[in-house]
Amino acid sequence: MAPVIGIIGGSGLYAVEGLRDAAWHDAPTPWGAPSDRLLHGTLEGTRMVFLPRHGRGHVHTPTSVPYRANVAAMKAAGVTHLVSVSATGSFREEMAPGDFVIVDQFIDRTRGREGSFFGPGLVAHVSLAHPVCPHLSTACAQAARRAGARVHEGGTYLAMEGPQFSTLAESQLYRSWGCDVIGMTNMPEARLAREAELHYASVAMVTDYDSWHPDHGAVQITEIIETLQGNVARAAAMVAALPGLVGGGCDAGCDRALDHAVMTAPEARAPGMVDRLRPIAGRVL
Numbered sequence: 001m002a003p004v005i006g007i008i009g010g011s012g013l014y015a016v017e018g019l020r021d022a023a024w025h026d027a028p029t030p031w032g033a034p035s036d037r038l039l040h041g042t043l044e045g046t047r048m049v050f051l052p053r054h055g056r057g058h059v060h061t062p063t064s065v066p067y068r069a070n071v072a073a074m075k076a077a078g079v080t081h082l083v084s085v086s087a088t089g090s091f092r093e094e095m096a097p098g099d100f101v102i103v104d105q106f107i108d109r110t111r112g113r114e115g116s117f118f119g120p121g122l123v124a125h126v127s128l129a130h131p132v133c134p135h136l137s138t139a140c141a142q143a144a145r146r147a148g149a150r151v152h153e154g155g156t157y158l159a160m161e162g163p164q165f166s167t168l169a170e171s172q173l174y175r176s177w178g179c180d181v182i183g184m185t186n187m188p189e190a191r192l193a194r195e196a197e198l199h200y201a202s203v204a205m206v207t208d209y210d211s212w213h214p215d216h217g218a219v220q221i222t223e224i225i226e227t228l229q230g231n232v233a234r235a236a237a238m239v240a241a242l243p244g245l246v247g248g249g250c251d252a253g254c255d256r257a258l259d260h261a262v263m264t265a266p267e268a269r270a271p272g273m274v275d276r277l278r279p280i281a282g283r284v285l
């Protein structure tokens with residue numbers, strides 16, 4: 001099956017240029033409207049679908065982003081491979097502002113966000129031990145290098161609630177836990193991508209040293225925006241390099257995550273939940 005590449009663009013990345021037959025389309029879902037319309041198009045013969053995570057003009061906070069609608073809309077659009085692009089702080093001296101980190105683990109410190117498509121009447125448990133697709137992550141690393149970025153492969157992303165940045169004590173604590181980067185949006189996005197059986201990768205663009213670094217002081221939004229402006233062209237070039245690198249087989253099982261995951265007996269399933277879940281889990285229902 002030919003891959004369809006979805007891109008969720010984070011802070012600073014609100015569109016992608018150069019798509020053939022580009023058009024924005026509404027994408028209602030059983031979980032409401034996504035953050036914005038979806039931008040459909042093709043790049044070197046590969047179908048691409050782009051969604052700005054915070055909406056054009058940056059209207060959604062990290063808490064108000066409709067994560068379920070965003071992932072469901074991508075799935076309904078036929079996306080098979082979902083690449084998240086995000087701005088992050090760094091906990092490592094060597095992961096400097098401007099660098100790209102290909103995230104492979106998450107620690108979730110968000111609070112009260114809707115983190116699953118499933119629920120009462122249709123219960124499922126997927127594995128999240130390895131939350132990203134290793135093949136898509138490698139493709140992103142290659143694409144980012146082709147775009148001229150300095151790339152670190154592997155890193156743990158601490159997802160915080162925000163919208164305020166961390167205190168100094170929190171920043172030092174996350175560093176002591178072995179976290180590499182910090183942001184406010186990759187959870188529950190990564191959980192939902194796994195439930196939707198999408199190949200998911202997360203590209204973190206480092207914009208600052210959060211607040212732990214003795215030489216950099218507290219993170220300032222002005223510093224972040226300045227670094228983002230330098231990063232956006234490289235992020236766009238990375239996206240443009242993805243077709244041709246994405247696809248082929250995946251032995252990690254991302255697209256079969258729901259095999260054996262549904263716990264609720266067929267006769268006990270709530271019909272309304274089954275209908276709602278069909279676009280996500282129809283393969284196993």
Ligand SMILES: CSC[C@H]1O[C@H](OP(=O)(O)O)[C@H](O)[C@@H]1O
Pocket residue numbers: 009010011012053054061062085086087088162183184185186224
């Ligand atoms: C602009 S700084 C804080 C903001 O940026 C990141 O957003 P995203 O992950 O969508 O790139 C971070 O998570 C915060 O939402």
Ligand SMILES: Nc1ncnc2[nH]cnc12
Pocket residue numbers: 087088089090160165166182183184207208209210211219224
């Ligand atoms: N230091 C930081 N903390 C949380 N989210 C961020 N996004 C960019 N920099 C960040």
